[in-house]
Amino acid sequence: MVTYQRKDSYYHKAKLAGYRSRAAYKLIELQKRFKLIKKGMQVVDLGCAPGGWLQVAAKYVGSSGCLVGVDRLAVPALDFQQVKILQGDVSDAATIAELQASLTRPADLLLSDMAPDTSGVGFADHARSLELVEIVIDLASQILKPSGGMVAKAFDGPDLNELIMRLKDSFEEVKRLKLKSTRKGSRELYLIARRHKA
Numbered sequence: 001m002v003t004y005q006r007k008d009s010y011y012h013k014a015k016l017a018g019y020r021s022r023a024a025y026k027l028i029e030l031q032k033r034f035k036l037i038k039k040g041m042q043v044v045d046l047g048c049a050p051g052g053w054l055q056v057a058a059k060y061v062g063s064s065g066c067l068v069g070v071d072r073l074a075v076p077a078l079d080f081q082q083v084k085i086l087q088g089d090v091s092d093a094a095t096i097a098e099l100q101a102s103l104t105r106p107a108d109l110l111l112s113d114m115a116p117d118t119s120g121v122g123f124a125d126h127a128r129s130l131e132l133v134e135i136v137i138d139l140a141s142q143i144l145k146p147s148g149g150m151v152a153k154a155f156d157g158p159d160l161n162e163l164i165m166r167l168k169d170s171f172e173e174v175k176r177l178k179l180k181s182t183r184k185g186s187r188e189l190y191l192i193a194r195r196h197k198a
């Protein structure tokens, strides 16, 4: 399954490189900047369909690592033994139980590129994207190791600062970043939280 939307330069690069989505370049950009993923890590990728981040992160964790992807959509298998893919909604307790069972120890890093189905109503989409980030923060308290990290996509809007304050309660360092690889005009940004306080 390959989904490409409007055909910008990242679309063409992704197609040539064999990535399942142009989103792969967002994780590459995050990794260049923050060096979040290291060999041997246990990493969770929430909202992983169609699999661009999985393809990139699988190489960063290497064969000694473990990468668990979750999406409510089906994701065709990838040819990396360190990648497991689960289908389910992250707001569903059964999905979280399955995710916990897939990890052999607390996760080093939670990635979330989850996005709500957009309505076109800016504030509603912003609010729903923040709800997804709240789910990831709650999940961090269950499956992330102390000092672990988290990256989550959010749509910018008036309630973002309050959410960042909440993240700062749980993590020692929180940054926000608009990526070059994000489409022009998009309200998408990424929150990068490090050193979980749990």
Ligand SMILES: C[S@@+](CC[C@H](N)C(=O)[O-])C[C@H]1O[C@@H](n2cnc3c(N)ncnc32)[C@H](O)[C@@H]1O
Residues within 6 Å of the ligand: 020, 021, 023, 024, 046, 047, 048, 049, 050, 051, 052, 053, 054, 070, 071, 072, 073, 088, 089, 090, 091, 113, 114, 115, 116, 117, 132
């Ligand atoms: C922008 S796409 C992710 C692209 C992916 N990072 C890649 O590189 O191919 C966002 C994904 O979030 C998923 N998603 C949104 N809400 C979700 C939820 N509550 N539970 C699981 N997945 C969800 C959607 O199904 C969608 O596939």
